[in-house]
Amino acid sequence: MAILEDNKSKANVTTDMVKEQVVTFESGNEMAAMAAAQINYHIMGYFPITPSTEVAQYLDMMKARGEHDIKLIPADGEHGSAGICYGAAATGARVFNATSANGLLYMIEQLPVQAGTRFPMVMNLVTRSVSGPLDIRGDHSDLYYALNTGWVILTAKTPQAVYDMNIMALKIAEHSKVRLPVIVAYDGFFTSHQKRKVEFFKDRKVVQEFVGECPTDYSFARDPKKPVTIGAHMDGNDLMSNHFQQSEAIYRAGEVYQEVAAEYAKLSGREYSVLDLYKMEDADVALFLLNSAGESAKDVADKLRKQGIKAGVISPNIIRPFPAKEIREALKNVKALLVGERADSYGANGPNLTHEVKSALQEDKQNQTVVLSRVFGLGGKDFYADDAEAFFNMAIEAKDKGYAEKPFDYYGHVPGTPEKVLKPVIEPQHGDAYKTGLIQVTQDEETHKLKVKIPPLRALTAKPKRLASGHGACPGCGIFGGLELFFKGIEGDVVVLYQTGCAYVTTTAYPYSSHKQTMIHNLFQNGAATLSGTVEAFLELKRRGEIEVAEDATFVMITGDGGMDIGMGSAIGTALRGHHLIMLEYDNEGYMNTGSQMSYSTPLGHMTSTSSIGKTQKGKTFHHKDTAQIMASTNIPYVFTGVEAFPQDLLKKAAKAQWYAQNVGTVYGKILIACPLNWKSDDRYGNVIVEAAVNSNFFPLYEVEQGETTITYDPEAKKKKIPVSEWLKYMGKTKHLLKEDNKHLLEEFEVEVDRRWQKLKAKHETPLL
Structure with a gap:
């Protein structure tokens, strides 16, 4: 071969x-x-x-x-x-x-x-x-x-x-x-x-x-019979x-x-020497490049060789330990070397490998190589043959002069100009636009629970959307229908933090933004903590008189796409501290923003790209996490679940969430939303699917207000109860569960759904549970 x-x-x-x-x-x-x-x-x-x-x-x-x-x-x-x-x-x-x-x-x-x-x-x-x-x-x-x-x-x-x-x-x-x-x-x-x-x-x-x-x-x-101590x-x-x-x-x-x-x-038959040296036998100018960029530069070295320029390329196959000895040998006769790096070491006048190359050459007192450094290709910016040629030309110039006029610089950056400053495409919306006066929330003097009056849904349609059109969500995505309905129940200004996920990446791509009011982004694992800092800073600045606001904004963290897995610790810590904010999870049952991987909210047996279907595996192997119950156990004043298919229910809960967040402390809400792309379902059936999830008792609608659980919609009492299989039939990711040879898996799932429903009913019937 x-x-x-x-x-x-x-x-x-x-x-x-x-x-x-x-x-x-x-x-x-x-x-x-x-x-x-x-x-x-x-x-x-x-x-x-x-x-x-x-x-x-x-x-x-x-x-x-x-x-x-x-x-x-x-x-x-x-x-x-x-x-x-x-x-x-x-x-x-x-x-x-x-x-x-x-x-x-x-x-x-x-x-x-x-x-x-x-x-x-x-x-x-x-x-x-x-x-x-x-x-x-x-x-x-x-x-x-x-x-x-x-x-x-x-x-x-x-x-x-x-x-x-x-x-x-x-x-x-x-x-x-x-x-x-x-x-x-x-x-x-x-x-x-x-x-x-x-x-x-x-x-x-x-x-x-x-x-x-x-x-x-x-x-x-x-081996327990041979005990050891590790990490003393x-x-x-x-x-x-x-x-x-x-x-x-x-x-x-x-x-x-x-x-x-x-x-x-x-x-x-493949050799990987410490350094991949290309045309370095007699090179007097060279580029030092890591990984794929080194491959791109080799063709340019060939081109320059045909012009009589002794060009070469060095690319290491190992950088820890750093191959200092081999680099000294390779650069023995090189007059000028440009080190191109796809990262910077801020404030160090050159990135890491540049300094390590220079340090290696110091050990050779005879070496006269002029070393230049250029940061390039950040954020995936392409590196073409023309760019490699530009690097070689910089090295050639340094060789001819005997020094580098600019030893360190960025390559490929575009300086801004004041006259081209970005202007808003959408006028930011003031909180007054989101005040209707149609939603009334009062507190019962005896029970101290809230009573909410909301108008017919059509009366709230004049309320502007919080997100402008033009976002990049997939057809049929349930995120924005669910979020916008929830926000219809929120009056006045909001400050929203989006953790990384579909809702974030489809609404903000610099220099564009679909957000009409203040939006902050932080990563999955730290959204709740970040927003808690924002809330407390706002309140402290207000207390000191350093900002003046007529009414406080409502602070909302939006999480989903598995954010309540990696971000669970931050969310629980925020809840225990009792900050005045709402944590709202849109549950699409997976890490959809990275391609539908399994999350802890993925139900048993459901197929994702990391819970595949085959002869030895039939989807996810363990049951889904009940984040609403976990957050309720932190004793925050209000926890709720909701879906777009039951709009009046969700609007009431949004209004309650705002009141509790502004007057008492932390609120957590979970809304189930459809993801047609990764659920492998018809775009049209988003509401049908989430309604079926509720009617099958998989996703019950309830609230935990001041520690007491209330089921807000009972499919059994409404005579709307359907089998779990009736919900599953709408989604391609669960079709295998309806086959005879997977009957045992479906039965296990049905038993767990019913067990959780019966526990919820017991809490509804017995307030002290």
């Missing part, structure tokens, strides 16, 4: 040494999953985040087909996924993970723990811009946060390299001289999603024999020695990498 020249250098092996491989066209994410499946890790703890989500999705699909035995554990957030992985690694299991951007930052507290206690694992970092502002496309700002975590870091330029380095990474991580976790970093969307020609081993035994048996000669917590705190002397040993191990990882790469070359 042919030998791939992935790094433009042929492995020093003969064809007959190479094991049989299959040629295909796949993406980097697919190849990461392929490598993990062939290794057959014990555990993957994961949480979906673009663009790494596909790795878990592919593994879940393969799991459903019976192609591997990896236990896939969906975490409540990236911090949780890192904890799952650490616990599994400490037990002696082989462990795998994948993340991106803010996901890496959310788990970063755990990364030095894993490295410092020396437990191996492999994590794919599908590099992406770190917010804010939010941008889901690829740069290296997340990767640079990982540089000081103590993990070995390999960099993969192509989907082929992603596959190969994932296999090499485990062998390096578990090597007796290393025993450290390893990151395989590759470019989000450039490498993760673009399909390229790749080869993978036909027989997974080749991969498993290469990585070897899972080591057991270590202090793992795997240390004083300064011991910690100094511990970190010295860790430092020595990561430098040894550089040597082990070369050994493993040479061994792997014999199996695959």
